Amino acid sequence: MKNNAITSRNVDFAKWYTDVVMAAHLASYTSVKGCIAIEPNGYALWEKMQSILDKKFKELGHENVQMPLLIPETLLKKEGELVNGFAPEVAWVTQGGSKKLEERLCIRPTSETMFCDYYKTHVSSYRDLPKLYNQWCNVLRWEKETRPFLRSREFLWQEGHTIHSSMEEAIDETNKMIEVYKWFHNDILAIPSIVGKKTEKEKFAGAEFTLTNEALMYNGVALQSGTSHYFGQKFSKAYDVKFLNKNNNLEYVYQTSWGTTTRMIGGLIMVHSDDKGLVLPPKIAPKQVVIIPINDNEKIIDLSEEINKKLNDNNITCYIDKSDKSPGFKFAEAEVNGIPIRIEIGPRDLENNKITFVRRDTSEKYVEDINIDVIEYITKLLDTIQNDMYKKALDRRNSLTFTAKTIKEMEEILNKQPGFIHADWCGDEECETKVKEIKGCKSRCICDEPLITGKCAICGKDAKYNVIWGLQY
Secondary structure, eight states: OOOTTSOOTTTOHHHHHHHHHHHTTSEEEOSSTTOEEEOHHHHHHHHHHHHHHHHHHHHTTOEEOOOOSEEEHHHHTTSHHHHHHHGGGOEEEEEETTEEEEEEEEEOSOOHHHHHHHHHHHOOBGGGOOEEEEEEEEEEOOOSSOBTTTBOSEEEEEEEEEEESSHHHHHHHHHHHHHHHHHIIIIISOOOEEEEEOOTTTSOTTOSEEEEEEEEOTTSOEEEEEEEEEEETHHHHHTTOEEEOTTSOEEEOEEEEEEEETHHHHHHHHHHOBTTBOOOOTTTOSOOEEEEESSOOHHHHHHHHHHHHHHHHTTOOEEEOOSSSOHHHHHHHHHHTTOSEEEEEOHHHHHTTEEEEEETTTOOEEEEETTSOHHHHHHHHHHHHHHHHHHHHHHHHHHTEEEOSSHHHHHHHHHHOOOEEEEEEOSOHHHHHHHHTTTTOEEEEEESSOOSSSBOTTTOSBOOEEEEEEOBO
16 A cells, blocks of 8 residues: 555655655754754664674774864865865865864865875885775765755765775775675665776776766666775875885885765665655664564563564564554554564464564565464565565666667667666767766766677767766766
């Protein structure tokens, strides 16, 4: 049954998205224009993402640190490409208390400068390397158009910053971390994603090259879902970060950065959710099971408590909805909040020695014997839901993946239905700019696939790359 507070996804996708965010109490608007309040349900999702990624980062040898929020203007300007790339989005602090500052301070849009400033005084020899650091923090970018989670002025993220003694080691780090994002999206978020290289025009300001993890939303619009950048020695030369190598010669360090943000919550909504509300893959759901007693019958409550304890003791996050609300309201609330499995226990169930299990993703009901091994049953059902959600999302993405041989075909596809469009490209930025004239379509990434015709779809010259193109958030 459709939730009346939520606009139909197929009628107005943008309104549907906002409705789900609000109905599931993930975030709300504030008096600070372009900034959101992340509510408990939304923050619980971010905490789960954070805990899984943080564990993976630490397994790979990274350590968490914290750098200053404010960056002196002279420090920011040392790397020209970075400051030019972020100039339109930078917010400045010009006054402290009642006193005007001698030098204005940038509120960090990213932290390469502060990490370089730190490295400069903490690295002297190859024995100090590598430095594998990560920071969980907030950043501020003065976005013109904002939308909860997808694009807000202040947002939460993690930014990894590492330095190495060789180019090979730094490139290996860059490749390794984009694969972490791909693993996280595919295996944990059940969002099929594609990894590729950004074009020169679309790469991160100041990077030698950028790798990107690209996902496709239900409506065919792409979402950049994590990037990894190889800087080479660009920043280390600008900030004079040197080390004494094994040959006793001074050399500039080789640097990387990589990050992903709370926009992953937006991706979860737009790939999996429906007109009833949020739908969450079990591996990322903060609460995986809800038990709803139909009334306060002592036997029903005792059985609910017993199942709840068993599940939580076996690392399946479960809770009992004991609120003073009608069963129907509780069912609807569990649905809109995206709880993967609902267990219903009522007087009739007890009479028949049965328990009812309901899947959030498909609304399927299963009536099972009361003596069922509930741990084994729920574990298998959670795995099934996770796998089914990934397959459903993959089938959707595949149905919205197209091939175009000419720019006219690209335009026809975009006018009919956005999606991932494979088309050959000669590598000329003019051709890339020409494609952007079609509804703002951009290159998403250079993919590792054979050329389609061998001729650029835009100009007809010899092609160098098979590129995925698409509209973006």
